[in-house]
Amino acid sequence: xxxxxxxxxxxxxxxxxxxxxxxxxxxxxxxxxxxxxxxxxxxxxxxxxxxxxxxxxxxxxxxxxxxxxxxxxxxxxxxxxxxxxxxxxxxxxxxxxxxxxxxxxxxxxxxxxxxxxxxxxxxxxxxxxxxxxxxxxxxxxxxxxxxxxxxx
Numbered sequence: 242x243x244x245x246x247x248x249x250x251x252x253x254x255x256x257x258x259x260x261x262x263x264x265x266x267x268x269x270x271x272x273x274x275x276x277x278x279x280x281x282x283x284x285x286x287x288x289x290x291x292x293x294x295x296x297x298x299x300x301x302x303x304x305x306x307x308x309x310x311x312x313x314x315x316x317x318x319x320x321x322x323x324x325x326x327x328x329x330x331x332x333x334x335x336x337x338x339x340x341x342x343x344x345x346x347x348x349x350x351x352x353x354x355x356x357x358x359x360x361x362x363x364x365x366x367x368x369x370x371x372x373x374x375x376x377x378x379x380x381x382x383x384x385x386x387x388x389x390x391x392x393x
Contacts, residue, residue, distance in 0.1 A: 271304055274311040280322045290328050298327055305369055325369035345371075347384045365389055 289301040302325070309319040326346060345365040352358035362382030365373045367389035379386030 271300075274304070274307040276308050276322065277312050277315050277317055280312065280317050287323065287325050289325065301325060301327075302369065320368065326366055327369060328366055345373075345389045 287301060287305075289296075289298045291298050305319075305323060305325045308323060312322065313319055328346070329348070345367050347363045348366050349363050350361045352361050363384035364382075365384050365387050367373050370392055371389040372392045373387045374390055375381060376386050376388065
């Protein structure tokens with residue numbers, strides 16, 4: 242292309258994307274969706290902050306959907322292999338992995354936004370394709386009054 246350091250966003254077009262796919266420096270193109278071999282060894286837990294500027298959360302959703310289409314015909318339950326959580330207002334600093342894939346996380350709002358203060362409310366953040374549903378009984382500010390279940 243010959244643009245070197247003069248490249249701007251206005252120069253980006255389909256040919257730029259095609260060149261990047263062809264060169265693929267660092268093997269950065271995530272296009273291997275059959276992750277069934279990984280299933281034999283362990284599982285995967287992935288979170289993506291919805292405020293993550295460098296990498297759109299749509300890329301994680303796309304990869305999840307493609308991997309699901311590749312492994313589920315092999316009888317592999319995607320939720321046993323790959324758990325995706327989309328975390329509002331989080332960039333790429335956030336959850337720590339402990340070897341056990343959770344079904345949900347509790348988002349917490351603290352009084353005066355200080356963790357030393359009292360908890361104002363907690364709400365579950367569910368795996369991708371699940372949705373938090375209120376049980377219509379308990380306190381809406383208590384995470385225990387909500388369950389994660391399929392959207393559709």
